[in-house]
Amino acid sequence: GQNIDQPTEMTATEGAIVQINCTYQTSGFNGLFWYQQHAGEAPTFLSYNVLDGLEEKGRFSSFLSRSKGYSYLLLKELQMKDSASYLCAVMDSNYQLIWGAGTKLIIKP
Amino acid sequence: GAVVSQHPSWVICKSGTSVKIECRSLDFQATTMFWYRQFPKQSLMLMATSNEGSKATYEQGVEKDKFLINHASLTLSTLTVTSAHPEDSSFYICSARDGLADTGELFFGEGSRLTVL
Numbered sequence: 029g030q031n032i033d034q035p036t037e038m039t040a041t042e043g044a045i046v047q048i049n050c051t052y053q054t055s056g057f058n059g060l061f062w063y064q065q066h067a068g069e070a071p072t073f074l075s076y077n078v079l080d081g082l083e084e085k086g087r088f089s090s091f092l093s094r095s096k097g098y099s100y101l102l103l104k105e106l107q108m109k110d111s112a113s114y115l116c117a118v119m120d121s122n123y124q125l126i127w128g129a130g131t132k133l134i135i136k137p
Numbered sequence: 138g139a140v141v142s143q144h145p146s147w148v149i150c151k152s153g154t155s156v157k158i159e160c161r162s163l164d165f166q167a168t169t170m171f172w173y174r175q176f177p178k179q180s181l182m183l184m185a186t187s188n189e190g191s192k193a194t195y196e197q198g199v200e201k202d203k204f205l206i207n208h209a210s211l212t213l214s215t216l217t218v219t220s221a222h223p224e225d226s227s228f229y230i231c232s233a234r235d236g237l238a239d240t241g242e243l244f245f246g247e248g249s250r251l252t253v254l
Contacts, residue, residue: 070143125243130180
């Protein structure tokens with residue numbers, strides 16, 4: 029079967045750094061996405077990785093290792109507005125997105 | 138970036154009535170649109186995939202006669218919840234893929250919160 033695993037909840041302090049991990053087992057691989065979702069809102073796109081390595085975009089970076097079926101989202105200089113759920117999703121060989129359950133990130137002052 | 142507009146944002150209806158939700162791609166051609174349902178504190182659950190001009194493909198466990206999906210043009214897909222019941226109350230979200238640019242990125246609508254009384 030196909031599955032995406034990520035932690036259910038994480039807590040971090042404002043100004044700190046947090047890493048959210050995602051491991052996956054899917055039928056084929058055509059890229060991995062990270063989305064941010066605030067409560068009651070639709071997800072917003074953060075990053076897309078299809079090749080191994082680190083992609084940096086401002087305070088957010090995303091890493092991918094295809095051989096390990098592993099990705100992480102790194103958030104630096106955390107702000108209170110970063111409190112949200114972070115969804116990992118993998119596009120399989122049929123170009124369908126397989127979604128993780130999401131990681132709820134709680135930022136404390 | 139590409140914009141997907143979803144309407145209505147909020148809808149309250151009586152049990153037994155039908156509700157239509159529209160999803161429009163405003164500045165690109167969406168050859169494929171996806172409909173999701175999200176219950177509180179849960180992740181997105183794909184309901185169906187619709188390709189312009191063809192019948193939607195429904196995920197296992199989703200009743201196609203209850204959740205009617207129409208994707209008659211490259212910029213519009215509709216989801217109709219027929220004979221809605223309180224258990225259908227949920228957050229419904231559409232997303233679309235740009236058929237020409239096709240970077241793989243999904244563009245999401247704002248979501249529609251349905252409450253069935």
